[in-house]
Amino acid sequence: MQTYNIRSIAAFLVHVLTASCVLLAFWAMMLIFNGRYGAALQVLGLAGIIDAIDGTLARRLDVKQRIPWIDGALLDNIADYLTWVFVPLFWAYVAVGVPAVVAGFCLMASVFGFSHVKAKTDDNFFRGFPSYWNFLMLYFFVFDAGSGLATAILLVCGVLVLAPIKLLYPSRTSVFFRLTLMMSVPYTVLLVIMLWLLQDTPQWLSVISLYYPVYYVVASAVAVARK
Numbered sequence: 001m002q003t004y005n006i007r008s009i010a011a012f013l014v015h016v017l018t019a020s021c022v023l024l025a026f027w028a029m030m031l032i033f034n035g036r037y038g039a040a041l042q043v044l045g046l047a048g049i050i051d052a053i054d055g056t057l058a059r060r061l062d063v064k065q066r067i068p069w070i071d072g073a074l075l076d077n078i079a080d081y082l083t084w085v086f087v088p089l090f091w092a093y094v095a096v097g098v099p100a101v102v103a104g105f106c107l108m109a110s111v112f113g114f115s116h117v118k119a120k121t122d123d124n125f126f127r128g129f130p131s132y133w134n135f136l137m138l139y140f141f142v143f144d145a146g147s148g149l150a151t152a153i154l155l156v157c158g159v160l161v162l163a164p165i166k167l168l169y170p171s172r173t174s175v176f177f178r179l180t181l182m183m184s185v186p187y188t189v190l191l192v193i194m195l196w197l198l199q200d201t202p203q204w205l206s207v208i209s210l211y212y213p214v215y216y217v218v219a220s221a222v223a224v225a226r227k
Helices: 002-033 037-060 072-096 100-115 133-142 147-162 177-200 203-208 211-226
Strands: 125-127 166-168
Touching: 002 037, 002 072, 037 072, 037 133, 037 177, 072 100, 072 133, 072 147, 100 147, 125 211, 133 147, 133 177, 166 211, 177 203, 177 211
Parallel strands: none
Antiparallel strands: 125 166
16 A cells, blocks of 8 residues: 555656646746746756656656546646747747747747647658657757758748658667667667857867757658658
8 A cells, every 4th residue: 555655646747847848938938038048948958858858757647547536648738838839939020030920920830730630640640740840949059050041940840840741750760679678778878969069069069969950850751651
């Protein structure tokens, strides 16, 4: 009985961890309003770390069975929309000067992308561009992208959110899982360095980090072709 209670508490704390991303989103918004654009990206990076681990923890602790009155998937989607979509696109509007209509289009596209019944397909793919806006904002920052270039990239990605294409779901894919994991480890290290140094990041390091987005797109195309 004691073990069950401890595990139930631990399961609930996973939900608390996920929900804490809402506080991080609010913190990032305050930083943006104060003109601390780099610090805002670092806070969103922390939210990204939580998003990377909370799903695994939830499955390990069988959260769905232990805390059945809380919809973990809905909670995760709310937190993800705030930290991966709303705040980063607001950041693009304020920090880079992306037109409000373009940021708004991407916000709307992501709403429909999140709410699509096949946003995550049965064979473990994302349907459309999976709203990885945070990654784009970091690259805009370290490469000092202008408003024009950033706007064009956001428009393309906004359209791709709604496109019926498949992209790998890295943590669940049955195709190239080990290779994707191996490729993601050094990329994660590079992202941490970029978030730490921000605009002081050596350009060569930022360029090298692009290997993973290229791999991700190519691996997704090959995986879909095989299926």
